[in-house]
Amino acid sequence: MILQPVLAILILRFYRKCFKKEDIPRNWKNIYWGSTAFAILLFLLFMMIRESRTIVSWLGHIFLLALIYKGYNSPKLKNARSALNAFLPVTLIYFIIDIITAIDKSFYKTWENYFDVAGIFAFIWMIAMLIISNKQMKAIEKERLKTEEAERVNKITQELKAGLEIQVSERTAELTAQKEALEQTLSELKATQAQLIQSEKMASLGELTAGIAHEIQNPLNFVNNFSEINTELISEMKAALDAGNINEAITLAMDIDDNEKKIIYHGKRADAIVKGMLQHSRSSSGVKEPTNINALCDEYLRLAYHGLRAKDKSFNATMKTDFDNSIGNINIIPQDIGRVVLNLLTNAFYAVDEKKKNTKGSYEPTVSISTKRIPIPGKINGAKVEITVTDNGNGIPNEIKNKIFQPFFTTKPTGQGTGLGLSMSYDIITKGHGGQLKVESKGGEGSQFIIILNI
């Protein structure tokens, strides 16, 4: 019978579909192609050599049954089982017919109609089942494609995730490097700031030097002059004593005594100036000591004024002082407060000088410094001390008023100001002394800086 090789080829086609195109195992490929070739061989033999038909028919039966058995047995071919169910009745019916025919041909002849009907039913069954199976296979295929798609998407997601992770770690490394670079820059900036603070100190010392030279020159002149006068007076006194003129000698002695007092006074004045200069250049001892704030303010007012005069001969300003003598000594770090006062005064002089340069009409540049003791209500011994530096310069515009205490902020032309004066002053007053540094200013009318210290 010709049917078996044809069925075998069809079954093999179903088996083939159980695998994905790309990954058919090698042994299965061999089985598939081998079996297909064998089926075609059987078919050709059957068609061409009449004498071989009986053997080919039996080989076809065995081959077909073996294929079906293999199909039911192998888990990998599970999807082809519904197709096998379609082929099984046809295969069995014709196998049985052939066996019966081989054993007793007359029996077959007697029952031929029944066998034919069974064969037809088996064929109808086969076709129906194949249609169902085909549908199922299509559904399975669809499902498989879906799974494949999901797997593909999943794979892409994984790849993207891995890529992102690499990117994230790269960015993290970048950020870490940036952070380290910034930390490095910050520490460099801190070092630079320390250097700038030192140079600001040196710059203000330079401003002081000329003022100090002038300030020392005056007392030294007095010391020299009164000493010379005393030499003269002493020889006069000797002459008077020699002449027996006691009264004149006594008058001369009193003059000498007065002059000695002047010499001592001016000697001490020079001494104080030198000490002040040393104190200013020395780094702050950080130790608070009882200090006469009025004397300190007065000293630095003169130094600031003469310092500017030394730099610019045309500079001139009226200075006013108003000191509260009830303050007495207060506990402060003198060189630090001195630095603040000097800075405020230098700024004030600078402000009035700027206004003078730009004013054509009459303008009297005036800088004043005052001190005031303010009792705290309710506290018997508690009080505050206010040190106020006022100028009648151009004032500070509102838009920069909150910037003036920031480090490196300056309105002076490049190279003339470090921008550290006020920020240093602010730190000294607030951090160093727990006080306040306030500014009040009206555009065009001048500025007022107020230091408030608790005592």
Add this chain to the structure above:
Amino acid sequence: MKILVVDDEHDVKTLFEQRFRKEIKSGEIDFVFAYSGEEALSYLAIHKHEAVLILSDINMPGMSGLELLKQIKQKYHEPPPVVMMITAYGDAENYKTAKELGADDFLTKPVDFIALKEKLKITN
């Protein structure tokens, strides 16, 4: 001779009085002191023509010696007082400005009193 000394240092008064004590005693020189340019001007306004010689410091708070010199030379023509300027630095710039403003003579700090006395004798 009446001399007006202008300086912001108060002890200048004592110093001059001591240095010139013989001249003061003999009535040769009469000193008047002012401690600022403004004070000097108000003195001159009240005591017209009295000061024959004005000795002025250049570096003073408020009105500077140069400003004072300028005002004196503008206001007082007859007889023009002799103005001698004293400067702490003896610098060329102040010297030049003072000369332009009509300063009659110059002294440098520290004041050499022997030289000053010589100058006063010539002025006399």
